[in-house]
Amino acid sequence: MKNKYFQFLACILIAVLSIPTIVFGQKKQKPNVIFIYADDVGYGDLSSYGATKISTPNIDRLAKEGIRFTNAHATSATCTPSRFALMTGKYPWRQKGTGVLPGDASLIIPTENLTLPKVFQDAGYKTASVGKWHLGLGENNKQINWNKPINKGPNETGFDYAFFFPATSDRVPTVFIENHDVLGLDREDPIEVDYSKKIGNEPTGKENPELLKLPASPNHGHNNTIVNGIGRIGWMTGGKQARWTDEEIAHVFLSKAEQFIEQNSKNPFFLYFSLNDIHVPRMPSTQFKGKSSMGLRGDVILQMDWTVGEILKKLDELKIADNTLLIFSSDNGPVIDDGYADKAVELSKGHKAAGALRGGKYSAFEGGSRVPWLARWPQAIKPGTESDALICQIDLMASFSHFFQQKIGIDDGVDSYNVMDAMLGKTKTGRTxxxxxxxxxxxxxxxxxxxxxxxxxxxxxxxxxxxxxxxxxxxxxxxxxxxxxxxxxxxxxxxxxxxxxxxxxxxxxxxxx
CATH class of the missing domain: 3.30.1120.10 (Arylsulfatase, C-terminal domain)
Structure with missing residues (x-):
């Protein structure tokens, strides 16, 4: 009898201890976070920000189903420094060597310090960087050997998985890298890269302009080694099998991003998805060529919007959209002619890429660094919200550290502030x-x-x-x-x-x- 009595009490005790989980619900899973970082997208390039000559319905969905910011910023009017600030929580002008980097630059992010992806790793997330990198690779002041595993890059800054190209699509080397290795490398055709002098005997845009399918604008420097009919900045030889086809870049990056999302859909993940589309050379896939009224620049805007739509579809398909915070922003303001004669200037008439702002990429005026910022998280952000809170990409580190109740070291994220409530639309007060x-x-x-x-x-x-x-x-x-x-x-x-x-x-x- 006593044994039955104690068994009965044990059952009651187990039931009581289970009440918080059963009755009040289990603790919510941490949200997945996807940061889609567009390249050279201006404040007026999206229809949700007033564009009328082009339509971006998929990106506009983020505004309708989430929040649209009108006073959001990158730290800088060019790409490398903006990305440095995003990753480190530190103003780029505080560290030498954070200007626009060549394709053979050393890694500029200190690996011993806290970074944005490390904040997520410390919170138990799987992390990935897919797309443009442009923050350098390898040891400081050491020449990169592209034919061996590259020992320092995105993985060492906090990303469990990385699929990227080193710099920009107009700079050599024109290859994809997965984690530490150049994809498709042929040991019998070793890669060499130089930014100071011509190497090898390959045609260049300067010497062989008749081979170009996209002519270079004068004096921009896009007249060196020709890859896929396009002159690049810098010289490259070898690696023929590894070289990308520009028209396929968007699809390749999307495929890798979707693969990471699928593999990690059951556990919290952070995806840094850095798009290439609008950066020169603008080479849309056949699917989008001629689909806009603005030439190649308009076509790649449509391609970018489609890419965002595919990510939204994937989240719906995996039934993880409700608990995914998706942020879309740009690394700096717009530029129309940035080195290739693609008729963007002529065909953009009637379209204000910077909207009502003055300046653009490279400028100290608002058009240089006030950028689109839209976010959707169905479980936390009220649909159709608009905010004029002052927020900046440099604040993601402090905001997520606070969200995860982590402490930041005195030397980490020194210029980053917690603006999470503003980012989620809970307050319209951001930075001061x-x-x-x-x-x-x-x-x-x-x-x-x-x-x-x-x-x-x-x-x-x-x-x-x-x-x-x-x-x-x-x-x-x-x-x-x-x-x-x-x-x-x-x-x-x-x-x-x-x-x-x-x-x-x-x-x-x-x-x-």
Missing amino acids: FLVKQGGALSLTQGTWKYIEPREGKAIQELTNTETGNNPKPQLYDLSKDLGEKTNLADKYPAKVKAMSAELERIRDGGRSR
């Missing part, structure tokens, strides 16, 4: 300030923007972009003058003095008060 880099540094505080004095050309002739360079200080009230047309520096000298002093204090290593 932001320093951005577009040649000259600028400081935004509230609605005021100060651009430091800088000598140099006001117009970058190669791209016809306003640089923001001015030997005198510039001050704009963005609440009334988003296009930065009226310089108020002379009218508000005290404001200029205060913001200049604050910028110097931050530049010297301080965080904003």
Whole structure:
């Protein structure tokens, strides 16, 4: 009898202990996170941001089913520094060598420090980087041997899996790398790369322009080794079997991204999906050639939108959409002519790639680094939300560290702030300030923007972009003058003095008060 009595009590105890799980529900799984990082997509390039000459329905879904930001930023007006800030939580101008990198550059992310993917790894996530990398590879100041496993790259910065190309599609080497190895490498045809002098006997755009299917714009440097009928920056020899076909890049990257999502659909994952489409040379697949009214640049915008749609379909197919936070943004503002004679300038008439903003890629004006930012997480973000909160990609590290209740070391993410509530639409209060880099540094505080004095050309002739360079200080009230047309520096000298002093204090290593 006693044994039966104790067995009965044991059953009751087990049932009571199970009540929190059964009645109140199990603890929610951590959300999957996908960060889709577009290349050179401007504030006005999407129909959800006002474009009328082109339609991006799949990206627009993120706005309809999630949140659209109007005051979101990359740290910089070019790609490498923006990506460095995203990964490290540190302003790129604090570290030498973070400018736009050649294809044979050393890895610039310190592997001993915390990075964004390491934050996810520490939270138990599987992590992957698929797409453009452009943050260097290999040991500092050591020449990369492309014919052996590359010992330092995305994997060493926190990614469990990586499928990428080294720099940009207009730079050699034009090969895919999976984790540490060049894909399709033929040991009998070794790869060599040089950015200082011509190597080998392969045709170049300069010497053999008749071989080009996409002519280069003058003086941009896209006239070196020809790969797939396109002149590149830098010289390359060997690796014929390993070289990509530009028209296939988007499909290859999408396939690898979908494969990672499928393999990790049962456990939390972080996917950094860095698209190539709009960056030159613009070479859409046959599926999208001639599908827009804006030539090749319009066609690759449609291809990019399709890619986002395929990711959304995959999430639905795997029934993980509800618990996936998907963020779409861009590494810098737009550029129309960036080195190839693809008629983008002529065919883009009527389309404002930067919207109402002044400048574009390479510029200190808002068009250089104010970018689209849309996010969807059905379990947490209210559909159709709009926000003017000041947020920046550099803040992802601190935001997710806080979300996972992790502590950040004193030397890690020094410029990153927790803006998770703003990112999820719970508040419209984001950062109180932001320093951005577009040649000259600028400081935004509230609605005021100060651009430091800088000598140099006001117009970058190669791209016809306003640089923001001015030997005198510039001050704009963005609440009334988003296009930065009226310089108020002379009218508000005290404001200029205060913001200049604050910028110097931050530049010297301080965080904003």
